[in-house]
Amino acid sequence: MRHRHRERLLEFLRTIQKPDRxxxxxxxxxxxxxAGLIDSLALLEIIAFIEEQYGIDFVATxxxxxxxxxxxxxxxxxxxxxx
Amino acid sequence: MTLPxxxxxxxxxxxQLHEDPAVIARWQAWxxxxxxxxxxxxxxxxLALAALYSVGWQPLQEVKPTGMxxxxxxxxxxxxxxxxxxALVLVVYLAACRFPxxxxxxRARPQLWLHGCFWTxxxxxxxxxxxxGVAALAFSGVVITLPFLLWRLGYLLKSGQRGHLSGTxxxxxxxxxxxxxxxxxxxxxxxLDYLARHEAHSQEDLARSQLAGLKLVVLAWIWSRALDLxxxxxxxxxxxxxxxxxxxxxRLGALLPAGGQxxxxxxxxxxxxxxxxxxxKLAARGHEIVGILxxxxxxxxxxxxxxxxxxxxxxxxxxxxxxxxxxxxxxxxFPTYIRRFRQHPRLRIFxxxxxxxxxxxxxxxxxxxxxxxLALDWVGFLPWLGLRAFYCLxxxxxxxxxxxxxxxxxxxxxxxxxxxxxRVRRIxxxxxxxxxxxIWGADSTATFQQRVDxxxxxxxxx
Numbered sequence: 001m002r003h004r005h006r007e008r009l010l011e012f013l014r015t016i017q018k019p020d021r022x023x024x025x026x027x028x029x030x031x032x033x034x035a036g037l038i039d040s041l042a043l044l045e046i047i048a049f050i051e052e053q054y055g056i057d058f059v060a061t062x063x064x065x066x067x068x069x070x071x072x073x074x075x076x077x078x079x080x081x082x083x
Numbered sequence: 084m085t086l087p088x089x090x091x092x093x094x095x096x097x098x099q100l101h102e103d104p105a106v107i108a109r110w111q112a113w114x115x116x117x118x119x120x121x122x123x124x125x126x127x128x129x130l131a132l133a134a135l136y137s138v139g140w141q142p143l144q145e146v147k148p149t150g151m152x153x154x155x156x157x158x159x160x161x162x163x164x165x166x167x168x169x170a171l172v173l174v175v176y177l178a179a180c181r182f183p184x185x186x187x188x189x190r191a192r193p194q195l196w197l198h199g200c201f202w203t204x205x206x207x208x209x210x211x212x213x214x215x216g217v218a219a220l221a222f223s224g225v226v227i228t229l230p231f232l233l234w235r236l237g238y239l240l241k242s243g244q245r246g247h248l249s250g251t252x253x254x255x256x257x258x259x260x261x262x263x264x265x266x267x268x269x270x271x272x273x274x275l276d277y278l279a280r281h282e283a284h285s286q287e288d289l290a291r292s293q294l295a296g297l298k299l300v301v302l303a304w305i306w307s308r309a310l311d312l313x314x315x316x317x318x319x320x321x322x323x324x325x326x327x328x329x330x331x332x333x334r335l336g337a338l339l340p341a342g343g344q345x346x347x348x349x350x351x352x353x354x355x356x357x358x359x360x361x362x363x364k365l366a367a368r369g370h371e372i373v374g375i376l377x378x379x380x381x382x383x384x385x386x387x388x389x390x391x392x393x394x395x396x397x398x399x400x401x402x403x404x405x406x407x408x409x410x411x412x413x414x415x416x417f418p419t420y421i422r423r424f425r426q427h428p429r430l431r432i433f434x435x436x437x438x439x440x441x442x443x444x445x446x447x448x449x450x451x452x453x454x455x456x457l458a459l460d461w462v463g464f465l466p467w468l469g470l471r472a473f474y475c476l477x478x479x480x481x482x483x484x485x486x487x488x489x490x491x492x493x494x495x496x497x498x499x500x501x502x503x504x505x506r507v508r509r510i511x512x513x514x515x516x517x518x519x520x521x522i523w524g525a526d527s528t529a530t531f532q533q534r535v536d537x538x539x540x541x542x543x544x545x
Contacts (some may be wrong), residue, residue, distance in 0.1 A: 016493065040401060040412075041489055044420065044432065051425065058421040064245060065417060066280070 005078050009071060012049050016042045031069040043068055050074065056081050101294035111290045118286045126379045131254040133263030139165050148453075156217045163217065164224035168232060172260055175236045176253055179243025193240045194414060201229055209459045223457055230450040231268050234410055235260045238274025241413070247276050264375040268451060269407045271372045272383045283380035296377025299385065303370035306363050313363065317356050332356050335521065339529035342536035343545030350541055354518040357525065362390055365404055394501075394509040396485035396516055400440070400478075403517075407447075415443035433483050441479035445471055469531055474523040481516055 010023060017023055017037050026035045033040055046068050050056050061081065067073040084092075100106050111118060143161055152161075175197070178185060182193075189196045208226045211219065239256055242248055259270055259278065272278050283289040312324045319329025335357035338345050345353075369386025376383055386405050393399035400408055416439035424431040448471055449455065455464045519541075522534050529537070539545040 039398075039489075041397065041486060042493075045490075047421065048428065062245065063417060063421050065413070066276075 002075055002079060005075055006071070008053070009074060009078075012046075012053075013038070013071075016045050026071075028072040028075075029070050032071070033069055046074065050078065054078050054081060098298075101291060101298050107287060107290050107294065110294055111286055114290070114293075115286075118289055121289065121380070123282055123284060123380065127255055127258060130258045130263060130379055134257035134261040137261040137263050137265075138169060138257075154220065156215075156220050159217045160220035160224055163221035164228055167221065167225050168228050171229070172232060172236065173253070175239060176256060179239050180248050182240075182243040182246070182248075190244070193244055194237055197233065197236060197240060201233060204229070205456055205459065208457070226456050227453045230456070232260060233450065234268060234414070235270045235274065237414060238270060238276070242274055242276050245276070251275060251279075262372075264372050266368075266372050268447070269404075269410055271369065271386055271406045272376050272381060273406065273409060273413075278376070278381045278383065281381055281383045283382060288382070289380045292377045292380050292382035295382060296374045296379075299370040299374035299377060303367050303374060306367035306370065310360070310363050310367060313356070313360060317360075336525045336527035336529075339522065339525060339527040339534055339537050342529070342533040343540040345537060345540060347540065347543070350537065354521070354541070355514065357521055358514060358518045359391070361521070362387070362403065369404075369406075391514070392510060393513055394506055395489055396481045396513055397489060398485075399513050399517060400482055410447070411439040411443040415439040429487065432486060436483045436486065437479045439479075440482050441475045444475045444478065466531070470523050470534070473531070474520055477520045477523065481520065 013023060013032070018039070021035070021037045023037065026032065026037050032038045033043070038046075043065065047058065050068075051058070056077070061077075067077050096103075139161075154160075178189075182190065185193075205226055208222050211222060239260070242251075256275055259272060259274055262271070264271075283292045308324075311322075314320045315323025315326035316329050317332050318334065319326050319331040323329065330352075332352045333345075333349055335353045338350060338353045366387040373383060373386055384405055388402045388405070390399050390403040393402050416435045419438035420431060420435035423434045445468075449468070452464070452467070454460075455467075519538065522538050523531075527534075536545050
């Protein structure tokens with residue numbers, strides 16, 4: 001299941017990432033912003049993506065921007081919601 | 084390779100010296116006896132001990148400008164302020180530690196409760212009879228000292244809300260609650276959650292952090308000298324370097340009361356030099372503070388990162404005063420963004436931007452206005468509030484438009500690369516935007532109308 005979520009997430013990240021940074025060069029636990037893959041604005045699009053695709057309501061779950069900074073953090077959030 | 088390319092390469096290598104493995108290894112070898120003893124726990128302990136010194140020092144600095152220290156009641160009052168504020172900090176810490184046990188209403192809106200309690204104190208202070216005696220002085224001292232702690236306590240509560248306080252000690256939180264390295268109401272390095280995430284745990288990471296810190300301390304010194312030079316060469320003010328040869332550009336705040344009467348070239352020179360001055364000032368102070376944090380192993384982001392090269396208004400806001408922007412984003416932008424207008428993407432971004440750069444920014448500056456907090460004199464306060472509100476509104480609109488444009492640009496990234504001329508034009512546009520809105524943000528005796536006249540005169544409309 002995590003693998004499927006990961007593929008879907010990476011596909012989405014490719015649509016918002018900066019063009020000169022290969023997504024594969026960033027480790028799953030690296031901060032996407034600090035690695036220069038996305039800018040802080042793209043975080044808003046990640047929030048909208050998670051809300052829309054996984055029905056997550058951040059008002060109910062609590063919101064930690066840091067959790068959305070890395071691929072593994074986002075996947076943990078999605079999986080935590082599914083449990 | 085051409086000479087400019089070689090020079091650019093050398094400059095890049097020099098600026099990234101702290102990331103060079105050979106330099107890190109050499110630094111580790113030189114400082115091994117010190118590094119091996121500077122464990123994370125000991126580094127935190129040193130900063131916490133230094134924080135205890137600022138527990139008393141900071142309120143003293145807050146009270147000094149009010150002239151209260153001339154009174155014989157002053158010293159007991161300052162001691163009372165220190166103890167009361169420390170007790171409040173302890174109460175909030177204990178509340179954060181027991182966050183799940185707090186009443187549901189507080190758990191739902193902890194920040195609102197924190198600020199609500201503060202404003203209740205402000206109101207009680209206003210209603211309290213007679214401005215004399217130790218108790219009254221201490222009450223005033225608490226009212227003007229608390230805004231320094233308020234945002235820091237906000238981060239502490241957030242940490243408790245997220246359940247991140249287990250495994251931390253009260254002394255760890257003193258590091259940012261009472262920062263020994265000083266600073267404004269904005270917490271540089273945010274709270275312990277953020278600091279801990281960037282904390283060095285190996286000797287190599289500590290060496291890397293320290294080298295990055297040293298680089299910032301050197302840069303802080305360079306920008307301080309640049310400020311001296313600017314004070315002399317640009318403003319021709321006494322005490323500045325080479326002031327005898329200075330251009331004598333007027334300070335923006337001093338020129339604004341002239342309204343439309345200011346000379347056109349002098350007015351534009353004041354606008355751009357004020358922007359440069361503010362950026363340098365913030366960079367010098369911010370590098371000093373972040374430099375110290377890095378020397379102690381907290382390898383956090385810089386406060387200022389090349390804002391004058393920012394190609395968009397939103398990028399400038401991100402790079403100019405990072406920890407203020409983070410404060411606004413953490414306490415106003417995201418809370419609004421996740422709650423409001425979820426079905427309307429553009430409106431959602433607009434509301435969140437207005438909440439952060441507009442309302443949050445305005446509120447932050449209200450909390451810095453000691454005279455208002457002490458007297459709650461709305462009549463005297465309204466002109467200041469009007470100016471600040473206009474500034475914040477203009478900033479919010481600028482950031483919103485810039486965010487939307489950046490999103491569009493990202494969507495159309497298959498186009499040709501941006502030319503140098505386009506980049507220069509964009510950067511000039513950013514300078515002009517921030518220079519112009521500062522007309523309403525600058526400290527000056529000028530009225531709103533005089534500022535409007537000054538603005539219009541820049542375009543030959545007065």
